[in-house]
Amino acid sequence: MVATLAAVARELYGLRPQDFTAARNTKAQDLKPSEAGLSKQVAAMKKPSPAAWVVNLLARENTDDLTALLDLGEHMRTAQEQLDRDALRRLTGERRAAVTGLAQAGAARAAGLGNPPTAAVLGEVEQTLLAGTSDPAAAGAVASGLLVKALRAGGFDPVDLDGAVAVPDAASWASSPGSSRSAAPPDPVQLADVRRRKEARLEAEREERDADAAAAEVDALERRAHRLELRRASLEAEITELREQLDTAEAALAAVADDDNALADARTQASCAADDARTRARDARDAADAAEKSD
The missing domain is CATH 1.20.5 (Single alpha-helices involved in coiled-coils or other helix-helix interfaces)
Structure with missing residues (x-):
């Protein structure tokens, strides 16, 4: 079910914002007779925000550059852990240049599709890309191409990904109760x-x-x-x-x-x-x- 939902999400979140709602509703209706549960999940999918849509574009069409930026984030975290100030300073400059370049590329592509981003939206795109370099979970969300809303990093705290991705991780962990052992009563002596x-x-x-x-x-x-x-x-x-x-x-x-x-x-x-x-x-x-x- 999750894989099927993910496939539908990849299809829908690759569309232009103005085409999303109609395509989502049509897909939900098509699925309803045979897969009512999946149809309900599809119908509940939210339209991506303008900034999320631009980042999703980058995840699909600028994969190599985006991957390089997220790898740069991993190097920065390593430098921070090792207190390597020289590396951190160099990587900070490289990250700024990479984020600016990717944001501009996304803006150009979005404009080509009839949705030029405003300065505010472009700022949210840059903040989302920066958040993707802050922790591995945020990097996965940015690379998924299924963002629903923009992300923002908060210092060294994990990025808030609640409701940020159309198809969140469905893995679950179950704990099994431990077995108990009884001991024989002691001898009265x-x-x-x-x-x-x-x-x-x-x-x-x-x-x-x-x-x-x-x-x-x-x-x-x-x-x-x-x-x-x-x-x-x-x-x-x-x-x-x-x-x-x-x-x-x-x-x-x-x-x-x-x-x-x-x-x-x-x-x-x-x-x-x-x-x-x-x-x-x-x-x-x-x-x-x-x-x-x-x-």
């Missing part, structure tokens, strides 16, 4: 020894639980410290890149200021030259008038 051993065992179990709880708290604190260190490394890489961008912008601003100063000097000189010219013209006119009067 040994009852006191059995009781003492039982109390000692219970005390040992309590101590073990306390030790396990303490170890779990230490592990939790260590994981938190590790996440903070990863966050610090990521932010330091971003700060370095932003500082380089700021240096570039400040250099450009200084060049503009120099040009502005040069222009101001040129305007002052030109204004002085114009004033001098007007003065000389006025003096010449006065001399000419005086000459005429003397004649």
Whole structure:
């Protein structure tokens, strides 16, 4: 059933947004006589958001480039875990370029199909691609081509994929109850020894639980410290890149200021030259008038 539903979803989510609803309803009606359950699932499929549709296009038509971006995300996670700041800085720049290139490619393809994305939609496309690099589950969702809505990464927390994919993973895990064993009652002669051993065992179990709880708290604190260190490394890489961008912008601003100063000097000189010219013209006119009067 899941495989069949996935096949129907791949067909529907490959259509243009304006064609989705009619095709979905038709498919559900066609399936209803023979597969009522599948028909109901198909009828419940949601139309993809504009950003999700563009990302689905990329998953189908720019598979190699998208795969390269998601692999880049895996490399970034490895660099973060290893606290490799140089690699993280390099990979951050590569990811930004790859996301921009893919988003532009998706926008061009969407426009060719009569659905040019707005700037807001394009921003959601980029956020979804970035989310795909943040954890493996999000990468699978982006690569599925079955996104219903845009994704957004939240730091080092897992990406929220609730309701994000048309056909979520249907695997389930069942736990089987453990078997219990009963022991024969102790001999009355040994009852006191059995009781003492039982109390000692219970005390040992309590101590073990306390030790396990303490170890779990230490592990939790260590994981938190590790996440903070990863966050610090990521932010330091971003700060370095932003500082380089700021240096570039400040250099450009200084060049503009120099040009502005040069222009101001040129305007002052030109204004002085114009004033001098007007003065000389006025003096010449006065001399000419005086000459005429003397004649």
